[in-house]
Amino acid sequence: MGFLIGLLNGLFGAGGGIVAVAAFQKIGMTNKQSHATAVAVMIFLSAVSGFLYWYHGYVSVSDVLPYLPGGIAGGIFGGWLLPKIPDFWLKKIFSLFILYAAIRLFFK
Template sequence: MKTRKKSKFFSILHKLFPVKKLFLPLAGTLAGAVNGLFGGGGGMIVLPALERAGCPVRSAHATALAVILPATLVSALVYLFCGVPFGTLLPVLLGTSAGGLWGAALLPRLREETLSFLFALLMLLAGVRMLLP
């Protein structure tokens, strides 16, 4: 019930393409496109798709990672070959690594609903702010 509500979008996809076998490849196509074009966010599509396909939450997270990692590697290489300079990459990388460990350690101590809500709020604010000049 919860996963069905989570992914209205995919239920629309389901109605358009009733062939079950097409569902995962379609979700993969969309996720790859978003990941390559915007430099992230593919996991946000793969994760609900896997939950919709009947994966339990924990293995959906793990499997989504196994899908997004090679896709990210390939698009990162394309960005590299297209000549994006990487002088500023090091501080960001150090930050995300430290932050990643911190976040993983914090996770068990926080309420998931609060966190999810906060994250959605931040995404909304970031999105609206980026629409403005």
């Protein structure tokens, strides 16, 4: 399953995390455990693909710096919010993002 998630990520650059959440739910994790664990998996895989992007010269670290203060504040807020948000809303928001990813991929 992990192999498939990595494959999707490398091939399409999107959707790996979505499949990870769905897969973790299938093997018995709760909704929130699936989301939290998917973040961990995606960090690991993003580090590898991010390195490849950087190595090929598509991006430099200084491009990202202006976005980091807001991003880290958002990370703190998201980390605080996940255990508190009702599952109902987590699922609804998640499904909208899946649909958005589908549309984006379709017109790629």
